[in-house]
Amino acid sequence: MGLDFTVVPSYFGVLLMGAGWTIAITVAAGLLSFFGGIFFAVVALYGHWAIRLPFRLFAWLFMGTPLLLQLFLIYFGLIQIGIDLPAFVAGVIGLGLHFAVYNSELIQASILAVDKGQYEGARTLGLSRLQTLRYIVVPQAVRAVVPPMGNNMIALLKDSALVSVIGVMELTLAAQQAISRTYRPFEFYLAAAACYYVINLALEAGLRRLERRFQASR
């Protein structure tokens, strides 16, 4: 059985829709991982120990185990405790939490690296601790880690392929559907890879622009 790419065009619609879902998942999980990362970082640094401790355990588990395993836990675990979420939501939560933990590590280190003078400058003006954190420290810490968080976003895009395994409709699953009808895995997985590659290029270009935009304000 040789290769025959002529079957691919008739499934363009399916692949395109899959690509659309992949982008939607990446954006949704990306936002969750960004705000979740900030939240986790602040909790990990300033939270009460009764919150900090379980959080450390959670971060430790999430950083030491494969994403795919975590997706199984979240998808089947939620069903187990009686929460039957659509696969899409479970996938976004799984991806989002996974990368939130990684972002949180970056932001924590970045918060600790904010110059002491910034706290003094803010406190001298009369800002409270919370205001200093909210308006001065966190915005600076986040800006400083835009490049590595961008790398996490790129990793997230590619890892979004994993949610196909728990049945979330996206690019990889779309390719699988086409394959189940045509029995042409090579052609369709390659086509899917090409789509990922293009989305990845666009994301990288977008992140570079973002980095440049924040250059002056650092």
Added chain:
Amino acid sequence: MPDTPFIDIRHAAKSFGSLEVLKDINLQVQKGQIVAIIGPSGSGKSTLLRAINELDPLTSGEVWLEGVQVNKKLSHSQYEKHVNQVRQDIGMVFQHFNLFPHLTVRGNITLAPKLLKGISTEEANRLAEEQLAKVGLSEKIDAYPSQLSGGQKQRVAIARALAMKPKVMLFDEATSALDPELVEEVNLVMKQLAQEHMTMIIVTHEMGFAQDVCDRVLFMDQGVVVEEGPPDVIFRNPENERTRNFLRKHLAAQK
């Protein structure tokens, strides 16, 4: 002149473990007065300045501003509220500017007035324009700190402090981190404030500036005020041997 001083520091002492950095310091400043604090590094002059707005709280002693005790003993949450309140009345300018790099010049100046005084964005913008005009940097209103020279940064920092309409301004070696050719532009702004009778306490290494601008000069060494008086006396005819030594070395080094 009213009887109660505008700023009243009584028996201020501070120690880090067994190291005493301030030993029983008393300082009264009247409204509109300009006081320079000079002395070798490690003399405690910056620590004293930073105690006035509770950045480095005293171990013992009292700091009063216009009849209000700054370093009141309060429960933690009340203390926080109180300190945030009084700090709004005490402007401070740092050696390393401490501008917020993620905000524009406008953002730096308007942040605290908007957050703490609840003024509108338009009003805050007007305030920023007004303060920037005063320090001669109107055209930099939308620049980021990273796009400014050291002297410009420090002038913005002064404008930021002034925008809170403070009752007193503290300067902690405001020109020490600047290249020599940028010092004058900052000095000019400070002189202008002096002419407007802003109450100021200035920790400085610049004897010439202290002599020109200040009403009183304190010489500190090893945590105590060794000598104080009008600039003419301190600089021309100091009584204390330590003051003379310091000035001789310092003036020689500056040449």
Added chain:
Amino acid sequence: MDIDLILRVYPFFIEAAWVTIQLSVLTTILGLACGALGAAARMSRLAVFRWIGAAYVSVFRGTPALIQVFILYFGGPQIGIQLDSFAAGTIALGVNIGAYMTETIRGAIVSVDKGQTEASRTLGMSRWKTMRYVILPQAMRMMIRPLGVNINALIKGTALVAPISVVELTYTAQRFIGSTYKPFEMFLLAGLLYMVIIYVAGQGIAWLDRRARIT
């Protein structure tokens, strides 16, 4: 938590962990080989090699590893490459991590001070001798830690062969979740084994790093 169940199924997980370890070791070896070749290509004097190296890095880092595994395992037979799932998984993951390692290795070499090259060339050493005796020994030390980061990611990445039914830790966990409906216990069991493997690998890398820094 169902301790009885854990005690009953853990031998299966130990066996699966052994597969994960084999996958990890083989992938690391293949990845290092691809990484070294890739870095050499990326830094070659010949534009063709530089272009091939850049394309390798861009394509394999720009697409999901899972898709790469699928292409080789499911699509391979179409172009005459018939591999069992373990071999296909190992090769796909090794070539994939090799693209990341290419950049790690190249980064370490580039980070060696330019003055070192200039000094060596001034002494009359050839380009190759300079690389072999001056640059690489210094770069080696600098690449151990970042390669350790790659290896850490790779160990977790071996889970990607679960969808092609290699009986490793994640596949085993998935299978037992399906038959026992105890996702949390199975996650913990597999997760702890992953962390043990990662911990041991991390210790090994730290040991190498310390040893390299003595000289």
